[in-house]
Amino acid sequence: MTKNLIEFKDLTSYITSLPLTVIEKIFDHPTTCLTIFRELPELAKTFIMRLLLISQEVPKVTIDSWIDSKYQDKKVETFKVLTNLGIWQEIRTQAGLPAYILKNSFKENLYLGMFDLTKSETADQNPQVDSKKMVEMMEKLDNYAIERWESILKYIVNPKDAKNQVSNSTKEVLKFAGLMKSVDENYVPPSNSMDDESVSDEPVILTAAAFQFLLWNRKIQIWYFIIQLLEYFWQKKNQDLSECLTLLFELSFSTFGKDYSCENFSEGREEFLQELRKLGLVFMKTRKIKRFYPTRLIIQLANGINSGFETDKDDKGYIIAETNYRIYAYTDSHLKISLLALFSDLMYRFPNMVVAALTRESVREAFKMGITAQQIVNFLRSNAHPQIASRKPILPETISDQIHFWYNERNRLKFDEGVFYGQFNSDDDFLSLKNYAKDIDALVWFNDSKRLMVAKKSSHDAIKKFYKQNKPK
Known part of the structure; x- marks a missing residue:
């Protein structure tokens, strides 16, 4: 499973990440408050609607009574969301009990947005339109x-x-x-x-x-x-x-x-x-x-902005990939064809269809741009033609395995910095230092007959100190 390179933030997450001064300013507008309200979890909406027409604080114990105990996790998350957004604030009743009340700016402007949403600054459209x-x-x-x-x-x-x-x-x-x-x-x-x-x-x-x-x-x-x-x-x-x-x-x-x-x-x-x-x-x-x-x-x-990553219903798949590394793309979209060309060689172009081939060279060109093997595999799967969408697996394993193989072959060699040691005076000196490097997991390579060894650069100071302490006088 690959790590996301860019993070999607829904509206609630984005607003929460903003400084409190910015949040307070956007609460001065009815449309903003209404938009945020529509994106909140259902339980948060319920809390707000119950507090909207109340002019005084509501004890926390009362709010707790609105929720069944088996939904404790949802309640805790809702409290956190409303607090982080600055929609409500915790205060104390005269008896010293914790209570909550909606922020005035959010409360007043949400009310306007719901029940008295008049013309906004942009809303002076031409009245007569044919x-x-x-x-x-x-x-x-x-x-x-x-x-x-x-x-x-x-x-x-x-x-x-x-x-x-x-x-x-x-x-x-x-x-x-x-x-x-x-x-x-x-x-x-x-x-x-x-x-x-x-x-x-x-x-x-x-x-x-x-x-x-x-x-x-x-x-x-x-x-x-x-x-x-x-x-x-x-x-x-x-x-x-x-x-x-x-x-x-x-x-x-x-x-x-x-x-x-x-x-x-x-x-x-x-x-x-x-x-x-x-x-x-x-x-x-x-x-x-x-x-x-x-x-x-x-x-x-x-x-609704918090709708996640579902694909558009009207955006049907168009790709059929075969075990011979041929790709048939049933589209005339220049964008989709250009996207396909990032990791394949275009061979033939017909009306409403393009034939391409996955090759080692074409896929490696995509890797050079930072595109990963898993991203290519996911692309081919998520854009599979409806005729093969029910096939299991959707993408032949031959293709997915080969793409991953081409990706991994770029990393067959691993380069690490090391320190070369030679010209030991005796076998005992060499063996002593070699065994010490081995004990601290620093030994990379050695040749007993020539008294040569390579150790990790990060361990050089420790090896040098050991050699000085045990050097024959």
């Missing part, structure tokens, strides 16, 4: 969103061919996220490298983490990338993280197909909105017209 034009706009938004997002994925897989399709700022976020890395340590970016009118020519390749990223479904990919974008704005650009987060949550509650104004946005909000545009999460006709359309990619986040 239904036919609305349908056309929805189709346009869907095509735009998929095209933009897939252009980023294509750049990750093949940066040379897709470098003109991705903005320089997005490229910087990809490097910040550990999905891309430079292959030239001496590369010096030009002075206009952050100007999106120019095209960065920095030579980069995808990382092993990027391959793991590409295996996730689109919703998880977008959420992970958004977290990295938030961190980039916060750490590298010193932007107000709470401002970016609240905009994100407001957009996730917007109406698909309707446009919203950004006329009164702050500079930070405007800049973050532009980055979301480059990802295909919002659409703007022109930057001069201060209106934008949220796409489904951003709106779907309101339907």
Whole structure:
């Protein structure tokens, strides 16, 4: 089982990891509180709903009575989540008993979000929209969103061919996220490298983490990338993280197909909105017209971010791998074909189908980029065609074993630093030092007839000390 190279954080985990000052600021917005509430465990939601309309603290013993004793573990975890998020606080009753009460800011804004959610800062959409034009706009938004997002994925897989399709700022976020890395340590970016009118020519390749990223479904990919974008704005650009987060949550509650104004946005909000545009999460006709359309990619986040790593239901498998190392990929997607080409040689290309071959050389090229054998095996299994999805094993053992063999043969030699000892005056001196090195598990190699030996470098000081203490006078 391979270790994950990048960690997926759901909304609850991410908010918990933020400083308390940031959490307190985002609690000042109804949409943020409502979004967080929707992502909480069911038991936490129950606690909050019972406390929401109560103006005084509730003794802990009372809250304990709401839960059957057999669910003690869930109760403890719920207490921990609500405390870490700063949603409630522990106080003492007049009798000195422990009690809990919801934080005022969260309580008031959650109430507004649930029962009195008025127009947000973005919610001044145009009132009259022709239904036919609305349908056309929805189709346009869907095509735009998929095209933009897939252009980023294509750049990750093949940066040379897709470098003109991705903005320089997005490229910087990809490097910040550990999905891309430079292959030239001496590369010096030009002075206009952050100007999106120019095209960065920095030579980069995808990382092993990027391959793991590409295996996730689109919703998880977008959420992970958004977290990295938030961190980039916060750490590298010193932007107000709470401002970016609240905009994100407001957009996730917007109406698909309707446009919203950004006329009164702050500079930070405007800049973050532009980055979301480059990802295909919002659409703007022109930057001069201060209106934008949220796409489904951003709106779907309101339907639940903590949904894990399940694959998309509509994303059916397309790969059939045979024991002769041939791979048949039933797809015309340039992205999927480029992904397959990372570890195989493309042989033939037909309408809706590609034939490729797994070879030692093609797989080793993938290993050089940091992609592991298990990642390749997982990719072939998770994208198996429905016709073979019920086959056991889905991927022939011949192929999985051979991929692992090619991976392991790269590590047949192990290099360790050592110290060479020779020119001993007598056999006794040599045998004494050799036996001591053997006793402390430092002996690497020896030749009795020539009085030669090699020991671990880390044990050199101990061996030298032993030799001096036992050296014949």
